Amino acid sequence: MRNGSGYTLRRHSESTGSTYFYSATRSADGMIVRTALPYSLPLSRILEADHTFLWAMGGLTLLFCFLGFLATRRVGQNILRLDRFAAKAERGEKIIDTEPFPHDELGDISNHIVRLYARLQQAVADRDREHAAAMHQQQEKDRIKKQLTNNINHELKTPVASIHVCIETLLTHENMAPEKRREFLERCLANAGRLKRLLADVAIITRMDDGGRMISRSRVDLQPLIAEVVCDCTPAAEAKGIGIDNEIIGPLTVEGNADLLASVFHNLIENAIAYSGGDSISLKTVSLSSGKAVITVADNGCGVDPSHLPHLFERFYRIDKGRSRASGGTGLGLSIVKNAVLQHGGSIRVANRPSGGLIFTITLPLPRRE
Template identity: 35%
Template sequence: MASNTRPLMTYTVLVVIVMLGLGIILAQLTRGYFINIFEQRVELESQYFITYLDRFTEDREVSQEELYNFSEQLNTGMIFISDSGERIIDTVDAVPVISKGEKQEVITRVEGGTSPMNEGQMLDEIFYYPVNNSVDDINGTLILLSPVEALTNITKNIWLLIGFTLLLGLLVIFVIGFNVFSKYIRPIRSAANVATELAKGNYKARTYEGHFGEAGQLSQSINILARNLQEMTSTKGMQENQLEAVINNMGNGLVLIDEKGYILLLNRAFLETFKGEQNDFIGHLYHDAIPYTTIHETVQKIYMFEETVSETFVLPVNIDRKHLEVTGAPIFSEDRKWRGVVLVFHDISELKQLEQMRKDFVANVSHELKTPITSIRGFSETLLDGAMKDEKMLEQFLQIILKESGRLQSLIQDLLELSKLERDDFLLNVEQVEVQRLLNDLLPIVEQHAEQKQVKLHASIKGNTLIQGDSSRLKQVFMNLLTNAINYSGDEGEVTLEFQESENYVTIKITDNGVGIPEEEISRIFERFYRVDKARSRNSGGTGLGLAIVKHIVEAHEGTIRVESEVDVGTAFYVEIPKKFTEN
């Protein structure tokens, strides 16, 4: 509020000062004018008084009483003081307005020489005029004293006029100033405040638009500017948020490098890939913050050739490795000025792994098919070369050919089965399955195989729990696991089949005390054709696809399979299947 009224107060104080100065000047001019008038009048009166005194002293035609009457008529007192200090004539009492104290003060001033001769002086409301003169041959000083109430009244009237004029002027100034302030200063100041808020970034600030003229146009323009800035800021903020969300939720890492080589921007995927905080990269040179030669070479090629460049490199992550493809492109402004480089990092580890799995699968299939085919062809050629005449050798070779062809048939069947399970349109024949009964149906088959291997089989599968599942596929799972447990148990080994039940799941545990699986190999036993002990696996008649098929069937039932194993101690497989099947 104080700042709003400061201009008006300033102008008011200025006007008051001017009016006071004008009043003082007018009062002094008036005072001086009247003093001059009185001085001229008293000077004339002094001559008249001197003449009158001469008649008083010479002819004695004028009495003392007449002098009093004369002073009373002229309203002017007269004092004649000889040079010796004797007061010869004194008619001041004829003018009652002049007090004795004032009279004495005038006499003191004249006798003391502080008042010059032949020059009028003012003492409060008394005008006195001293002049040298002689009365009856007596030299002395004639002092004429006259009250000047008129001068005081005129001065008061001047000040009253000035005060009235000042009051009227202040009222006019207030009215005019208020109108000017309301119509011009206030809207301009409000617009200035809004402009200040806009400069600070507060685009919600607005000013009142109820003004007219240029001030109203200014207010409207400021508000239009504020609305446009708010809309632009809102739109820009939304775009920045959208861009930030897109960049941070990209599955690939992204880095933006300026024309000087400093990192300006990166996303969450980059930090997750290369590990670190934004402060470790933002504002640093790329070759200092990212210590990989391939990335440095990629950026250098982009700088040199100004075209998109792609490179692949391996990123060590703890004991693992990530295969990354970095694609870099130059950034140009609209006027084709160089602005920097953008790098996108694609994690192609899965693609590399799939590619390697494809290569391994082709190699394994080729190898697995080649082995029985080679055996069949070799023994067939031997028989055709004359070995058929030896009945003992003939029977032995035919048995080998039959075994290898059976192995070849099993391999093809497993490949077809795995291919079927991996198809998107694969469906289970879901029905109510009594788990304990299903396992008991498998025991006679498995026990016969265990007796041949001299392995003891223990089963603990009491109860009659119902679940939803495909009974034939579940039989395939447990048959495979039990057969593997028997095959990998040594002579006098033991295999245990246990059943456990919870509220929503059933768990089948199959354990053996065989050779076990090294810890580093456990994560790979469900891969196709992967064997921990390749020689033993082939001797056991396995194709290397059994556990891969088991894993697919269990996952198709929305279950899980896990393994615990210790070398030379044994292995335990846990198959957990939900009681209720939910189709996805």
């Protein structure tokens, strides 16, 4: 009545004989509302532990601990992997383990670092490979130049010595018969011509080796070019009873240098005239498909021993050295042919024909149609 509300934990009811939790509240109009709830739960029951709840909480605790262990273990393993990667990268070792990291923040960063290092390794490997290739190319170029110099020195000795002997003989024998004098002069002229051809061939080889990219190029129709070469070579061929059959169809346009392309067919035809031993030379257009032109130059002569075929395009290589020198050959003709074809992005191969003689197959790329 004094405070407006009140309660007691235990109140014995004389009418029921039970103990209740009892409360009373006075309203504004003076009415009193009383409530009672049986107080049958002893304090010991309230304070008694709930074993089911404890087991459930223990189980949940273990479960969360296990899940936490898995999560931290995964992160820890990724950190250890990243640490091992950093140590290998510091030593400059090649990274072989390419297993990706998981797709989380740390994994994405780790994968990015590995990719960057892999690109760096690839760039270093490419640089080293290009450097090694450049060094090898330079060494090969130096070797070829040295070999070319030695070969030129060797090739020059014979004509120079012959010219020297002829001139010395002419000066020593002033009263030599006119016929003999003319013979010595013709010998000097022949050797001088050989020197001229040798120097011209060496100049072409050197220009292709040192300045292949600087060679001027334009659209060249091979049909009239080859026809002109055949016309130039016909007198020499007819003098030896050899016929030249030109079956090159046109127009046959390629991108290249007209002088070098003409030297290709000049050398092949002149070689066939000088060394084939046959009576026929044929030039044919085999194919004009797949963006390439395939041309053959063949003779019906004696061919060559198969052991010589792999070496025919080598500089100063001769099958019969005595006969080659006697015919005025420099030993550079087929080397010029191969280098000229390669300068134009093509290829050349040689084989013995089943019916006799040699066949050279030249493949040249055709320009793209605009």
